[in-house]
Amino acid sequence: MGILIRTLLLLALSACSNSPEPKDWLYQQLGGAPGLEQLADGLLREIEQDQQIVHHFKDTDIARFRKLLIEQFCELSGGPCTYTGATMQESHTGFQITEADFDNLVEHLIKVMTEQQVPVAAQNRLLAKLAPMYRDVVYR
Numbered sequence: 001m002g003i004l005i006r007t008l009l010l011l012a013l014s015a016c017s018n019s020p021e022p023k024d025w026l027y028q029q030l031g032g033a034p035g036l037e038q039l040a041d042g043l044l045r046e047i048e049q050d051q052q053i054v055h056h057f058k059d060t061d062i063a064r065f066r067k068l069l070i071e072q073f074c075e076l077s078g079g080p081c082t083y084t085g086a087t088m089q090e091s092h093t094g095f096q097i098t099e100a101d102f103d104n105l106v107e108h109l110i111k112v113m114t115e116q117q118v119p120v121a122a123q124n125r126l127l128a129k130l131a132p133m134y135r136d137v138v139y140r
């Protein structure tokens, strides 16, 4: 099954869940602040090695990108952060990012989370939060 379909399906499924859980459940599952730093570093390593997508980042301030990615994942996962970057549409306009590029990034994220032993339920929860950003990122 395609990654996009999988994430959209999970998004729908997660909307059905009504079990009470702490606001920062996902943040804790991702390993809190150190976990998110590792996640960002792992993702940057994967991007660096991916010839299909690395060209998009040739003019990017990587330290800033890393910081914003951590902030965004922290906020999305219910952690104690406020995302201070641009909107997803603003920041991805002009790059002509393809569906395949998007899928690659998601695959990298899954690989890194798996390496860091993030439980699959938590992986799926993060992916479900990222899936709706697809339309703001691809072919802008």
Ligand code: HEM
Pocket: 053, 056, 057, 059, 060, 061, 065, 068, 069, 072, 084, 085, 086, 087, 091, 092, 095, 097, 101, 102, 103, 105, 130, 131, 133, 134, 137
């Ligand atoms: C849901 C998926 C994605 C998320 C959550 C995400 C998140 C972010 C964030 C937080 C930023 C920083 C925004 C800012 O500069 O203010 C950013 C920038 C960027 N993203 Fe993404 N991104 C996603 C998908 C992708 C994909 C698939 C690509 C290409 C393979 C990509 C390429 C870039 C590039 C090149 C920049 C830097 C733009 C610049 O240098 O100004 N992103 N992204």
